Amino acid sequence: MKNCLITGGAGFIGCEVSKLIEDTFDNIIVIDNLHPQIHKLNERPADLSPKVNLYVADVMDPITWDEVLSKWKPDLILHLAAETGTGQSLTESSRHANVNVVGTTQMLDALIRNDAIPSKIVLSSSRAVYGEGKWLDKDGISFYPGQRSNEQLANKEWDFKESVFLPMNTNHTTPQPTSIYGTTKLAQEHLISCWCKSYGVNYTILRLQNVYGPGQSLINSYTGIVSLFVRLAKQNKSIPLYEDGMMLRDFVFITDVARAIYEVMINENANGKVFDIGSGYGSTIKEIAELIAKRYEAPTPEVCEKYRNGDVRHAQADISDTLQVLNWCPEVSLEEGMNLLCDWIDGQLEE
Structure with a gap:
């Protein structure tokens, strides 16, 4: 393959992927605005492959797209560019919608305008599209509980009574996002799939669980709960546990995510499909906090019973179909x- 274009490619995931694919493509082109919420310094990240042609620009800018596509015709596009803060998306809805939705449509329009239709688009989506997902009641009947109300959370009703959470699976769980962020990511999925089907372009969508590992931003307060816990523990502070600390999350390591992205780039069996990418293991937030507190000999984590609207109770991937x-x-x-x-x-x- 010749040219790979990565939007948002100077971020956490993009940098890891760039190193993995640098010998697969003749040219790697990255468009990234180096947003100060993620990048402390407005300069090329050290972890970005030296083979990358970096354009510091915004995916919402049509002039940027015309400049890039007049020089580079991408064979494959990895679409990573997105605003990702679940809580922040409630107070900055327009920002999330503009970047995630309009940024995607600007890209698609520019590909047509510049006669630069690729062979394939890989979209990095999110488990946030599932919302609370599917649960099983006491009679063994599955149901979708929908979003927890502010009243429910204020009354400390964290769980759905007499019910059990079912791990998220793209073939068995219907997306029902409970956050602005999740809603915009689901919109991205629909935009990419219908556009690609209309123009005969292959596509693959990856619904990522909680990605973590070396290289993640340490200054972004809206993502990276693990890095926040580490900083508190290193200061010998007790880690606060929201709700009751028993929320499940599926933490998947950055190198595993990068390998999954590379696999769907080259695997024709991935075309036209949506995959869940996680570890397949659900750990409680309390478990993570205790692991970190023990490492740094910090005080025992304490339940604070705070909560965030839009947060889901549990999130864990069923990766059985992905593995097949x-x-x-x-x-x-x-x-x-x-x-x-x-x-x-x-x-x-x-x-």
Whole structure:
């Protein structure tokens, strides 16, 4: 393959992918605005492959697209550019909608305008599209509980009574987002799939769980709960546990995610499909906090009963279908991944 274009490619996931694919493509082109919420310095990230042609620009700018596409005709596009803060999306809805939705339509329009239709588009989506997902009641009947109301959360009714959460699976769980962010990501999925079908372009959509690991932003307060926990523990502070601390999350290591992206780039069996990418293991937030507190000999994490509207009670992937189709499986265990991340954060904070 010749040219790979990555939107938002100077971020956490993009940098890892760029190193993995640098020998697969003749040219790698990245468009990224180096937003200060993610990038402390407005300069090329050290982790970005030196083979990358970086355009510091906004995906919402049609002039940028025309400039890039007049020079580079992408064979494959990896669409990573997105605003990702679940809580922030409630107070900055227009920003999330503009970047995630309008940024995507600007890209699609520019591809037509510049006669630059690619062979394939890979979209990085999110488990947020599922919302609370599917649950099983006491009679063994599945149902969709929908979004937890502010009144319910204020009354500390964290769970759906006498019900059990079912891991998220693209073939069995209907998307019902409970956040502005999740809604915009589902819109991205629909935009990419219908556009690609109309123009005969292959596409693959990856619904990522909680991605973590060395290289993630340490200054973005809206993502990276693990890095926040590490900083508190290193300051010998007790980590606050929202709700009752028993929310499930599926933490998947950055190298496993990058390998999944590379796999769907080259695997024709992935065309036209949506995959769940996670570890397949649901750990409680309390479990993560205790693991980190123990490493740094910090005080025991404490339940604070705070909550965030739009947050889901549980999130965990059922990756069984993904494993059947892709030549991929997660390799980094939670304990190994957390230690690698903590080692990296220690090094960063000592510099």
